[in-house]
Amino acid sequence: MRSDLVKKIDDYTFEIPAGAKKGMNVPARIYASESLLNDMDEAVFTQITNVATLPGIIGEAACMPDGHSGYGFPIGGVAAIDPDVGVISPGGIGFDINCGVRLLSTNLTYDEVHPKMKELVDALFRGVPSGVGSHGIVSLSPGKFDEAMIGGVEWAIKNGYGEKSDFDCCEENGKISGADPASVSKKARERGAHQVGSLGSGNHYLEIQVARKGNIYDRETAALFGIEGENSIVIMIHTGSRGFGHQIATDYLRSFSSLQNSFGYTLPDRELACAPFHSEEGQMYFSAMNCAINIAFLNRQLIKHRVKEILFDIFGSKKGLRVETVYDVCHNTAKLEKHRIDGAMKEVLIHRKGATRAFPPGSKDIPEKYRQAGQPVLIGGSMESGSYIMCGTESAERTFFTTVHGSGRVMSRHQAKSRFNGRELQRSMESRGIYIRTASYSGLAEEAGGAYKDVDEVVASAEKSGLGRVVAKLTPLGNIKG
Amino acid sequence: MDYELIEDITFADVAVRVKGDTPEEVFIKGGSALLSEMVENRGEISPVVKKSGEIKGESLELLYFEFLNEILFFKDAEGLLLLPEKIRVTGSPGDYRCLFTLAGERIDMDRHRFRVDVKGVTMHGLKFYIENETYIAESVFDV
Numbered sequence: 001m002r003s004d005l006v007k008k009i010d011d012y013t014f015e016i017p018a019g020a021k022k023g024m025n026v027p028a029r030i031y032a033s034e035s036l037l038n039d040m041d042e043a044v045f046t047q048i049t050n051v052a053t054l055p056g057i058i059g060e061a062a063c064m065p066d067g068h069s070g071y072g073f074p075i076g077g078v079a080a081i082d083p084d085v086g087v088i089s090p091g092g093i094g095f096d097i098n099c100g101v102r103l104l105s106t107n108l109t110y111d112e113v114h115p116k117m118k119e120l121v122d123a124l125f126r127g128v129p130s131g132v133g134s135h136g137i138v139s140l141s142p143g144k145f146d147e148a149m150i151g152g153v154e155w156a157i158k159n160g161y162g163e164k165s166d167f168d169c170c171e172e173n174g175k176i177s178g179a180d181p182a183s184v185s186k187k188a189r190e191r192g193a194h195q196v197g198s199l200g201s202g203n204h205y206l207e208i209q210v211a212r213k214g215n216i217y218d219r220e221t222a223a224l225f226g227i228e229g230e231n232s233i234v235i236m237i238h239t240g241s242r243g244f245g246h247q248i249a250t251d252y253l254r255s256f257s258s259l260q261n262s263f264g265y266t267l268p269d270r271e272l273a274c275a276p277f278h279s280e281e282g283q284m285y286f287s288a289m290n291c292a293i294n295i296a297f298l299n300r301q302l303i304k305h306r307v308k309e310i311l312f313d314i315f316g317s318k319k320g321l322r323v324e325t326v327y328d329v330c331h332n333t334a335k336l337e338k339h340r341i342d343g344a345m346k347e348v349l350i351h352r353k354g355a356t357r358a359f360p361p362g363s364k365d366i367p368e369k370y371r372q373a374g375q376p377v378l379i380g381g382s383m384e385s386g387s388y389i390m391c392g393t394e395s396a397e398r399t400f401f402t403t404v405h406g407s408g409r410v411m412s413r414h415q416a417k418s419r420f421n422g423r424e425l426q427r428s429m430e431s432r433g434i435y436i437r438t439a440s441y442s443g444l445a446e447e448a449g450g451a452y453k454d455v456d457e458v459v460a461s462a463e464k465s466g467l468g469r470v471v472a473k474l475t476p477l478g479n480i481k482g
Numbered sequence: 483m484d485y486e487l488i489e490d491i492t493f494a495d496v497a498v499r500v501k502g503d504t505p506e507e508v509f510i511k512g513g514s515a516l517l518s519e520m521v522e523n524r525g526e527i528s529p530v531v532k533k534s535g536e537i538k539g540e541s542l543e544l545l546y547f548e549f550l551n552e553i554l555f556f557k558d559a560e561g562l563l564l565l566p567e568k569i570r571v572t573g574s575p576g577d578y579r580c581l582f583t584l585a586g587e588r589i590d591m592d593r594h595r596f597r598v599d600v601k602g603v604t605m606h607g608l609k610f611y612i613e614n615e616t617y618i619a620e621s622v623f624d625v
Contacts, residue, residue, distance in 0.1 A: 041493055068493045071606030071622050075494050095602035095624045132520060132596040133561050133589035190559040201599040202625050243558035246601040246624075250551055257605060258540065271606035409493040413598070413625065442522055442597040482599070 006030065006037070006045065012065075012465040016049055023053040023268065031399065031465040032065040036457060039410055043069035050268045051079050056086015056277075058341060058348060062399045064355050065461035066408030066453060070094070072271035075354035075409075078402045080339065081277065083349045087265075088282045089274035090256065090289075092351035094332040095249040097289055098296030099204075099240030101378040101405075102170075102328040103389070104304060105226025108233040108315055110210045113477070116314060120208065121435050121478040123310045128206055128303055129198040130482040131439025136242075137197025137302045145193050146181040152294030153328075156301040166301055168367050170328035171357060174297040176335070180287035185251050188288070192244020196295060197302035201443055201482035203406075204239045205380075206303065209387060209474035216472045221373045221391055226326045227472055234474060235311075235323075236387060237303050238380050239482075240332065245292035252285040277349055286334070293333055300328055326389075327367075327376035329356050331405045337365075339400050350400050358392035358403040358468045366392070377468050379459060380406045383436065383481065384429060384449025387474045388459045395466030403467035404459065407452035416451035417442060438481040447481060485515035488620060491607050496600075497622045505542060505571040508610070508617045509549055509580065513566035516550055516603075519623060520557075522595040527563050529585035537580050543610035545571065545578045546619050550603040553584065561589045598625045 005020045009029070014037055016028040028048040030037060044067050051061035051073055058080045067076030072091025079092055113120065129136055138161075140148055148155045153174025156162045167173050199206060213230045216222045227234065241248075256273035259281060260266070265274065275282035308323040315321055334351045341348065350357075359366050359375040366375040374392035381387045385407065396403060411419070422441025425448055429436055438444045456473075463470050484500065491497035496519055500511040518524045533556055539545030549569075556562045564584035573579045600623045609620040 041490075043490070043492065070492055070494045071604040071624065091604075091606070095604070131591065132594075132599040133557065133591070135561075187555060187559070191555055192558075195558065201596065202601075243601075246558075247555070250602050253605060254544075254547070257544075269606060270608060271604050273605065412489055412493045413496055414487050414489065439591070440596045440598065442595075446598065 012461055016045065018052065021049045024049055025057050026052050026060050028052045028061040030063040030067065031467060033457060033461045036065050036453060036461055039453065040067060041069050044074045047074040048077060050272060051077055053268060054079055054081065054087060054089060054272065054274065055265065056082045058082055062402065064404045065465065066404045066406055066458045068409045072269055073353040077353045078355050078399055079351045080400045081349040081351065083277040083336065083347065086277060086349065087274035088277045088286055088334055088349060089272050089351065090249050090253045090285065091271040091273065092353055093289065093334050094353050095246045096240035097245035097249060097292035097332055098330045099332045100296060100300065100328060100330040101380050102237045102300040102304060103326040103378045104235040104307065105324050105326045106233050106311065107228060107322040110231040110233060112315065112318065113233050117435050117478050120314055121437055121480065123314060124206055124307065125437040125480050127306050127310050128480060130480055131201055134198045136195045137306055139194050140196060142189065145189060148298055149181045149184065149291035149294055150179050151175060152297040153301045156298055161305040162301050166304065166325045169325040170297055171330050174301065174328060176290050176293045178287060179290035179294050181291055183284045183287040184248060184291050188244055188247035188251060191247040192242060192295065195242040195244065196299055198242060199239045199303065199480065199482040200242055201440060203447055204482045205383060206480040207236045207383065207476050208478035209234050209236055210477055211472050212475050215475065218471045222472045224370065224373050225376050225389060225471065226324060235307055236380060237300050239299055239303065241292040241296035242299060244295050248288045248292050252288065255281060289334065293330065297328065327378060329378050331356060340397065352402055354405050355402050356405045357401060358396050359401050360392045360394040360396065377403055379404055381455035382407050382449040382452040383447060383476055383479045385452065385455045386476060388455065389471040389474065390468040391471055393466065393469050396468060399467055404462045407455040407458055409451055410453045411451050413446040416446045416448055420445040420448040420450065434476050434479065436479040436481065444481055484511045492622055495622050495624050497607060497620065499618060499620045501616050501618050503616065505617055506569040508619045509546060509569045509571065510566040512546060512550060512619055513553055516553055516600060516623065517563060517565055520597055520600055521563060522597055527565060527586045529567065530587045531562055532583055532585045533564060534583045539578045540576055542578055543608050545580050546610050547603055547605065547608060549580055549582065550621065554600060554603065556584065562586055563589055563594065600625055
């Protein structure tokens with residue numbers, strides 16, 4: 001697929017027509033500024049047009065402004081599938097099922113936290129398991145693991161690792177329906193049972209952030225989202241379902257791949273292997289994936305609980321110390337949602353891979369306290385550049401209420417390692433007021449800010465495309481990298 | 483380095499090519515490449531724990547996919563960093579088998595210096611082919 005086939009629709013919308021490649025059922029649309037589009041690698045255009053060939057796809061194959069090449073779907077890829085005639089594809093979700101972000105608000109200020117930043121980051125690094133091979137905060141027996149696959153955040157609360165407000169402030173209340181442990185392999189259980197409550201590695205992190213003066217763009221909505229004012233401290237947690245989700249993805253990718261001929265599918269990328277949604281195989285994967293979604297919710301919940309304990313250990317003398325979940329968003333899922341299709345509401349299966357649901361004001365699927373403003377959307381930037389809070393808007397209907405999830409890579413991991421040195425980067429960041437602890441200096445180099453797109457431009461592109469509204473920018477102060 | 487990184491396949495993940503005179507050599511180099519992408523000092527993994535088994539695949543590329551995934555499974559399920567020690571590939575199209583022995587040791591955060599965790603071996607760009615009498619495998623690791 002050549003990028004010269006991309007047609008400009010408006011300043012922030014570009015289209016590859018459905019006839020550009022054999023088998024495309026719908027056009028592919030890329031939402032980005034011209035400069036972000038020009039920075040996208042060629043594989044993005046190949047991959048998003050491959051997505052457009054999926055059986056049952058409706059409307060368009062969409063790529064968000066932070067899009068970059070992955071496998072199967074590009075990162076930032078979105079597809080709405082008619083479940084009655086269409087498919088479910090593990091490659092449209094990814095190995096890290098329900099990789100996502102949780103934001104915690106506090107009533108701590110920069111002036112209170114800054115003098116203790118090293119103490120706080122060191123305590124978080126010791127207290128929150130991270131890196132390759134790390135064991136989680138809990139180790140679950142087979143029976144408890146089954147309960148957790150169904151219960152997610154609710155399981156955590158029942159077992160003393162959270163409070164009701166956590167349940168209220170997660171997508172799907174941290175407990176998606178349709179999870180059936182019977183669809184999960186023995187291998188997935190063995191791979192995941194000891195990792196629940198751990199960050200992992202790669203681009204996963206735990207970050208202390210501040211809403212600096214001038215970076216709160218909508219004070220009323222920011223206050224609603226727990227940002228009390230300038231210099232408020234928040235904590236961002238980015239992780240997923242760990243080895244449990246990875247094994248579920250592997251199991252069903254293998255199974256679906258061997259069945260493509262019997263299903264009559266000829267797809268341009270084996271990683272897009274899929275099954276009819278209502279087939280036995282499709283339903284098995286959907287049930288197993290929902291188990292992984294709930295384990296990822298639980299993973300972030302357990303980390304939140306540990307972070308809260310550490311904050312109370314260090315800042316407990318502050319009268320009325322508050323540490324609360326603002327919201328918890330998913331990046332890698334396939335969910336049944338009701339959307340307007342050709343003027344009528346219809347249930348469709350939305351695949352989002354490296355993309356965030358962004359429901360508008362009034363949606364019954366977001367917490368009541370946020371319903372007037374729209375869903376909080378948490379965008380994790382690079383560890384050097386900052387992150388954003390947006391809120392969902394009606395204008396995102398064209399992407400099935402989906403928006404960006406992060407900055408998006410602009411160079412490969414290998415290129416980043418060649419260009420940046422992890423230890424030098426750590427020192428440089430500290431001189432700029434960002435104290436970082438990592439389990440891997442090589443991994444740190446791969447995650448350098450220069451390896452990512454300009455998050456300000458990504459978020460501006462999302463807003464100008466109508467894919468949400470900016471509420472506040474968050475600046476990093478301390479970071480734990482897996 | 484017994485493997486090449488393929489730069490133009492993916493930004494988010496790691497694409498690797500290995501070559502050998504036999505399928506067994508490719509499997510051994512592929513398993514080593516997988517560990518090298520995760521562990522900086524891969525050469526310091528001592529072969530004190532051994533795991534043996536047999537896997538099946540309809541094609542050599544699917545057999546290779548299964549083999550690499552076995553290594554990832556032991557890393558997460560048992561906390562073991564294992565390198566291929568003995569490999570025997572048999573069979574024909576439709577029914578390939580691989581008898582393997584992996585050797586290594588338990589993850590030690592004080593001794594092993596990690597790069598990144600590989601989450602999965604994808605089927606994106608997965609290839610196992612012969613060119614100029616050399617066996618070549620290409621695969622993308624999700625990190």
